[in-house]
Amino acid sequence: MSTEHIIQQAANWLTRLHDEDVSESERQAFNAWCQADPRHAVAIERMRALWGSFDTLPAQPARVALNRAFAPRPARGVQAMAVLGLVLCGWLGLEQLPVWMADQRTGVGERLQIALADGSQLQLNSNSAVDVRFDGHQRVIELLQGELWVDVAKDARRPFVVRTDQGTATALGTRYLVKRAPDGTTVVTVIESTVAVKGDTNEGVKVMAGQRSILDHGRAEPPQAIDDTDPDAWTRGLLKVNDQPLSDVLQTLASYRHGLVRFDPQTLRGLRVSGVFRLDDTAAALAALADNLPIQVEYFTDLLVVVKPR
Incomplete structure (x- = not known):
């Protein structure tokens, strides 16, 4: 139900x-x-x-x-x-x-570490929510919003499954990330071992460590090698990027701020970022971007920041 x-x-x-x-x-x-x-x-x-x-x-x-x-x-x-x-x-x-109604959730800018009843470790990213459904047959985490990281405890009798409205990601090993992206897709990134990713309309794929698969319209896309050198850095309060589009970095920083970070991706096209930023100090991260790129960051209030070309 x-x-x-x-x-x-x-x-x-x-x-x-x-x-x-x-x-x-x-x-x-x-x-x-x-x-x-x-x-x-x-x-x-x-x-x-x-x-x-x-x-x-x-x-x-x-x-x-x-x-x-x-x-x-x-x-x-x-x-x-x-x-x-x-x-x-x-x-x-x-x-x-x-x-x-979620069993566990975080607010904007918050992260939450959770020890599950089976010994697995779960961490929620900013503005995320999950329901936990464990019984004698399976362990299900329903990701309702945002992103989670999980380190799965072994239990041969009960598979560990993360579910979204796009499909499922079943652990065949230990650590992986699942994210409900703003565009409606689900992104599964494997840190260690293997995860079986399955949409509602296809047989699914196996995703190995260092790969990710996207669930879109009920289909699991073939796994691709990840560009991120440290995709779960956010669990330690860091954003690590290597030659990423500026718009993607701004979108991530915006998810850790109350209010709006407004920008036009077209006018920032071609600008790319490498570096390490603290997620608990997005103002410092925005200032560092302005110091190193041809952009300006304007604060109209604490709740409205506009980023545009210089």
Whole structure:
């Protein structure tokens, strides 16, 4: 069952439980629903936490709408459910609901290291989110947003799989990276050993250490040698580039900043970068680029930076 479907069911239950005529059999059915899947209970608790968060926002339109929707009166279930759905979609954005519900997530500029129950190590890059689904048959990490690095603990009985909406990357060894790129593709980069990369519409490919494969439109492209000398440098807070297009470097730095870094890739075409930059000091990185390339970096506010040719 998809995360979106679980969110919808949780909203339905939360609405129904606030009705004054809710029956004991409905309460029992709700308890059974919570116990049927760990994700159900998590969805309810996080939705309740969201409801509580409106208490800290006096006169907020969303809070007023929710209070009216949940005010005790009979026969309002459909209306309340609609209002709750509109509030959640409007406040978070429909595509952000699964990210909000994620088991683990990071904000802009943050990285998070996680020790998984099987002994594997996981690290999330800036503005990333994952769901963790381990059972007796398999270990699944669903990458909802951003990028992850994983060092897989061996378990011959349970394959370790990273899944996105483009396909899967199954560990046949240990360390690899999976990224949901801004263009909608999924990029799988192997640091050590081998990973089986499979789209929804083809048989898949095996990607060796020092290679990457792109999942696009449900197909795994043939593996290519990576240009990066240190593709997981971000796990140590560094951006290492070797003769990379300036636009790609700016896009990476922008993912670590609140606000916008605006630039026209066409006007910066032909400018390439080599070097090492600290991801926790993007202002210093931008200054270094301006010192070494024919560009200027203008700060209109802390939230708007414009990069253009000098």
